[in-house]
Amino acid sequence: xxxxxxxxxxxxxxxxxxxxxxxxxxxxxxxxxxxxxxxxxxxxxxxxxxxxxxxxxxxxxxxxxxxxxxxxxxxxxxxxxxxxxxxxxxxxxxxxxxxxxxxxxxxxxxxxxxxxxxxxxxxxxxxxxxxxxxxxxxxxxxxxxxxxxxxxxxxxxxxxxxxxxxxxxxxxxxxxxxxxxxxxxxxxxxxxxxxxxxxxxxxxxxxxxxxxxxxxxxxxxxxxxxxxxxxxxxxxxxxxxxxxxx
Amino acid sequence: xxxxxxxxxxxxxxxxxxxxxxxxxxxxxxxxxxxxxxxxxxxxxxxxxxxxxxxxxxxxxxxxxxxxxxxxxxxxxxxxxxxxxxxxxxxxxxxxxxxxxxxxxxxxxxxxxxxxxxxxxxxxxxxxxxxxxxxxxxxxxxxxxxxxxxxxxxxxxxxxxxxxxxxxxxxxxxxxxxxxxxxxxxxxxxxxxxxxxxxxxxxxxxxxxxxxxxxxxxxxxxxxxxxxxxxxxxxxxxxxxxxxxxx
Numbered sequence: 001x002x003x004x005x006x007x008x009x010x011x012x013x014x015x016x017x018x019x020x021x022x023x024x025x026x027x028x029x030x031x032x033x034x035x036x037x038x039x040x041x042x043x044x045x046x047x048x049x050x051x052x053x054x055x056x057x058x059x060x061x062x063x064x065x066x067x068x069x070x071x072x073x074x075x076x077x078x079x080x081x082x083x084x085x086x087x088x089x090x091x092x093x094x095x096x097x098x099x100x101x102x103x104x105x106x107x108x109x110x111x112x113x114x115x116x117x118x119x120x121x122x123x124x125x126x127x128x129x130x131x132x133x134x135x136x137x138x139x140x141x142x143x144x145x146x147x148x149x150x151x152x153x154x155x156x157x158x159x160x161x162x163x164x165x166x167x168x169x170x171x172x173x174x175x176x177x178x179x180x181x182x183x184x185x186x187x188x189x190x191x192x193x194x195x196x197x198x199x200x201x202x203x204x205x206x207x208x209x210x211x212x213x214x215x216x217x218x219x220x221x222x223x224x225x226x227x228x229x230x231x232x233x234x235x236x237x238x239x240x241x242x243x244x245x246x
Numbered sequence: 247x248x249x250x251x252x253x254x255x256x257x258x259x260x261x262x263x264x265x266x267x268x269x270x271x272x273x274x275x276x277x278x279x280x281x282x283x284x285x286x287x288x289x290x291x292x293x294x295x296x297x298x299x300x301x302x303x304x305x306x307x308x309x310x311x312x313x314x315x316x317x318x319x320x321x322x323x324x325x326x327x328x329x330x331x332x333x334x335x336x337x338x339x340x341x342x343x344x345x346x347x348x349x350x351x352x353x354x355x356x357x358x359x360x361x362x363x364x365x366x367x368x369x370x371x372x373x374x375x376x377x378x379x380x381x382x383x384x385x386x387x388x389x390x391x392x393x394x395x396x397x398x399x400x401x402x403x404x405x406x407x408x409x410x411x412x413x414x415x416x417x418x419x420x421x422x423x424x425x426x427x428x429x430x431x432x433x434x435x436x437x438x439x440x441x442x443x444x445x446x447x448x449x450x451x452x453x454x455x456x457x458x459x460x461x462x463x464x465x466x467x468x469x470x471x472x473x474x475x476x477x478x479x480x481x482x483x484x485x486x487x488x489x490x491x492x493x
């Protein structure tokens with residue numbers, strides 16, 4: 001085994017210490033803009049920003065989770081991380097499921113479908129499908145996510161990643177216009193599978209307000225369309241902007 | 247005396263060399279994480295085990311026999327994590343790649359799914375299309391096929407009994423074949439890759455596809471695995487992945 005010679009280890013350590021002193025390693029100065037960004041992060045992920053059961057009705061929260069890293073894969077193998085990864089602050093996701101999907105008359109059909117493919121879990125198999133969707137025209141699943149970034153450009157990149165090459169988002173969806181007041185946005189509406197009874201309809205918004213991105217997925221029965229979800233969207237966007245401004 | 251002086255000079259040279267390297271490292275890479283050569287992914291929470299084979303000018307696709315995850319497998323519903331098994335074809339650097347497989351957890355056009363849902367992506371992580379409305383059966387032998395556009399035929403993804411058509415997607419030539427198990431878990435590190443503690447991992451029998459749409463066993467593969475996960479195989483056309491902790 002090679003013997004360590006302490007004296008030149010000491011010299012190397014001295015050089016490292018000197019370099020750390022010269023270049024300020026370990027001393028991170030928190031500039032005013034960084035402080036502002038952190039405040040923006042905490043306000044945008046506060047629970048008070050999100051829709052509640054008072055807004056949605058008979059729903060149960062099935063997901064309530066904060067993000068410490070952006071909830072996406074980042075770069076591919078050998079690729080540099082994009083700015084929405086390096087400039088990420090924090091985020092929160094709230095997911096709601098209609099109580100009728102938990103306790104309603106179509107639960108046996110949901111269980112049968114789960115049994116058929118082998119799913120076992122606390123929550124119903126989502127996206128919901130079949131009689132529960134056919135029999136209920138309104139919202140069945142709602143997902144609200146808020147992400148904060150250090151800079152608006154990173155937030156804009158994040159939104160832009162949701163666009164696809166083809167100009168048409170997904171096989172059974174179409175682009176819809178930008179939500180009111182958003183600076184950058186991606187939005188689509190359609191069905192979550194082949195358009196037949198029992199397939200959820202969905203409206204999806206992903207929109208930037210400053211360096212914060214509000215993302216909402218509304219899923220449910222045949223009445224779920226842009227007009228139907230507009231009041232919910234406006235309430236969520238208004239709450240985000242007003243809470244973060246106050 | 248001569249021997250002592252030679253040792254002293256040698257020691258001084260070593261000290262100067264190491265000091266120079268340290269100073270250069272500080273100047274060039276201040277604060278950057280040290281790359282781990284064996285890791286597939288440096289992004290925290292994102293882990294792979296993958297195999298790669300090819301290339302050839304007459305290769306247009308990758309095919310594999312594998313099985314879906316055991317009955318009851320699901321990721322704890324937290325809206326973030328996902329696990330997938332997939333394969334892809336990739337061309338020269340700078341081009342796009344085409345990936346197809348199945349996943350459970352956070353999706354793209356599907357906010358969240360507890361089921362095993364087919365998907366494809368273009369360009370690694372962008373333009374993911376989840377095959378909403380279709381679920382795979384658990385613990386079931388399936389055929390995966392990812393084929394780029396060739397001639398008059400568009401690109402083609404087959405995941406079990408489901409087909410998807412990404413359009414006129416060509417990855418360029420020569421084409422390389424890849425297959426992977428992948429997890430993304432930002433907080434818990436509980437996501438199992440491709441199995442459970444009682445039935446760990448999946449076995450893949452890999453094939454490549456020629457321009458006449460014939461399939462042939464891979465002749466060899468290179469591999470990569472992130473810490474915490476495992477990979478083994480025969481080095482030619484069959485490999486297994488496993489890993490993670492029980493949630």
